[in-house]
Amino acid sequence: MGASSTGPLYLSGKSESAMALLMVRYGEIALKGRNxxxxxxxxxRNIRAALRKNGIAGEVREEDRRIYVETDQPEAAxxxxQRVFGIVSISQVAEVPRDLEAMKxxxxxxxAQFGLGPQHTFRTEARRADKSFPLTSPEINYQVGGAVKEAFGPTVRLKGPADFILGIEVRRDRVLMFSDILAGPGGLPIPVSGRVVALMSGGIDSPVAAWMMMKRGCGVIPLHFTQG
Known part of the structure; x- marks a missing residue:
């Protein structure tokens, strides 16, 4: 899904001073089976440490193979x-009831916040994590996308880049909606692969190699020699 240029999205029905909800996605970690x-x-732990280091208050929890961060400082968080290894992407989401009219x-x-109009392209991308919801993903796309099309008149683009892409995730007790996906570094969380020492020269190769090891979950201890 592409990213749009919308501003911060706060929990539906809340004021802009309310807590914001960030949805964190991980990738290959999900393949680790019993580990x-x-x-x-x-x-x-790394998310909490990164937030704490930057003076950002937030609650971190995990539900249904997603990690959520609730904070009143989303723009800082x-x-x-985006710099925490193991995170594939982050979206700031709005929570709405499991109701079609609420989604619309x-x-x-x-x-409207994006400023969508006839000059733009758009689509909706619905995903039912809870299959008990009575509408299928294509039906949700048709209903919600149709309401947006009727109200603002943009051109529907079902594949490829679009100016505005609306994500919809139907969960067991709520629906999460978002229009921005920010990329993270991916990989594995540090230090699940142990710690290594990296000899740092004056060139670019050694820091790149260290970064690649960090992406594989290694805690890197940089070491540099100077000749006096």
Whole structure:
């Protein structure tokens, strides 16, 4: 899904001074089988440590293979999370009830905040994490996307880049909606692969190699020699 240029999205129905909800996605960590909890626990620790180091208050929790950060400083937290190894992407999300009309209302609010108009392209991308929801993903796309199309008149683009892409995730007790996906570094959380010493020269190769090891979950101790 592409990213749009919308501003901060706060919990639906809350004022802009309310807590914001950030959804953190991880990738290959999900393939770790019986070790999954160890990896996600370390990732949550690293997220808390990164926020604390930057003076950002936030609650970190995990639900349904997603990590959530609730904070009243989302604009400060997002760039910090983008530097945490193990995070694939982050979205600031709005929470709405599991109700089609509530989804339409939030979609219209987000589209208006973006400034969507006939000169733009758009699409909706729905995903039912909870299959008990009565509408299928294509039906949600049709209903919610149709409301946006009727209200603002943008061109529908089902594939490829679009100016405004609205994500919808149907969960067991709520629906999460977002229009921005910010990339993280991916990889594994430090230091699940142990610690290594990296000899740092004056060139670019050694810091790049150190960064690549960090992405594989290694805690790197940089070492540099100077000749006096």
């Amino acid at each position: 999954l909890r160890m990896f996600t626990r370390q990732l949550r 997002l760039p910090v999370l 209302a939030e979609a219209l609010r987000m589209a």
